[in-house]
Amino acid sequence: MDRLSRFARRIFALGAGSSMALVFLVIFVNSVRRYTIGKSIAWGEELPIYLTIYGVMFGIAYAYMTDSHIRFAVFLDMLEEKIKRFVLIACDLLTAATGVTLIFAGHAFAMRRGSVASSGLKSTGDWLAQITGIPWLEWVGKVGTWQYAIVLGGAMLAIAAILRLSERLSAPSKAKEPVAPLAAPAGKAST
Template sequence: MSMVGFLARRLFGFGAGLSMALVFAIIFINSLRRYTVGESVSWGEELPIYLTIYGVMFGLALAYLQDRHIRFTIFTDFLSFRLRERLFAAVDLITVAAGVGLMVSGHEYAARRGHITSSGLRSTGRWLADTTGLEWLNWIGKVGTWQYAMAIGGAILAVAALIRFIERLSANKKAA
């Protein structure tokens, strides 16, 4: 399981880092264009917002997987090690359920709004579809595509919590 955990940490870290790098690059390029050419790219205002949401979701899963998330330990510090680890394992399972719930509700939300076009990205999606002849590229201009971040975030949170639960159990067996 340690290899799966290692790969998941790499994937989630890469996703968070790539999202933030793209946000920086888009804002930087958009700022340069605004002050040199006098106009911004049409998608430069909206896309960083969506990419930030994806970055937060990947970062959330990474933090949970590393067990470095925010935790209030004022009461758990008074518990024995064994009881505390059992409590944290139970929280891992609850987090798996919460991630699945977030995934389902995020899917339902994005599916309901999947037909609505995103004002800043509509023309880019249409241009890509027309240029390449691939009609499926119109999805870039749909709001549901970017709002699907909640469903993906829920899925990767559930996966991270499940991996963390299994790692916690195997660590407890070694300690016992």
């Protein structure tokens, strides 16, 4: 299970990093084109927005897998280890349920507006379908394709929560160990 968790962390980190790198690259190329030849790429304004959403979804899953997400650590740190473990397990279960809910809600949302054309990407999707002969590439120009980030994000969040739950359940419970009294310095007898 540890290997699977490490693999998931790498995939989530790679997805988040790649998305952000692509956002930078598209904006950079579009800016250079705009200031050198006076023309922007048609999809250069809209694609970074969608890539950012996908990057955030990968980042959410990565943050959950590494326990580096925002939480009320002050409250959690005040709890005994046994109760703290119970609360973290309950959070993992609730997060997995939230991920599954996002999958269904994201799918319904994307299907409702799935056929709406994305103004900046429609011509690119049509062009890709035409030159490759693959009709489903027209979906690159549809809003629903990019709204599926919610479905992907929900699935990754559910996977991250289930893996964290598995790690927590398999980890030995940390009981508070009694603090040993300080030993007397060498050469001095304690009284």
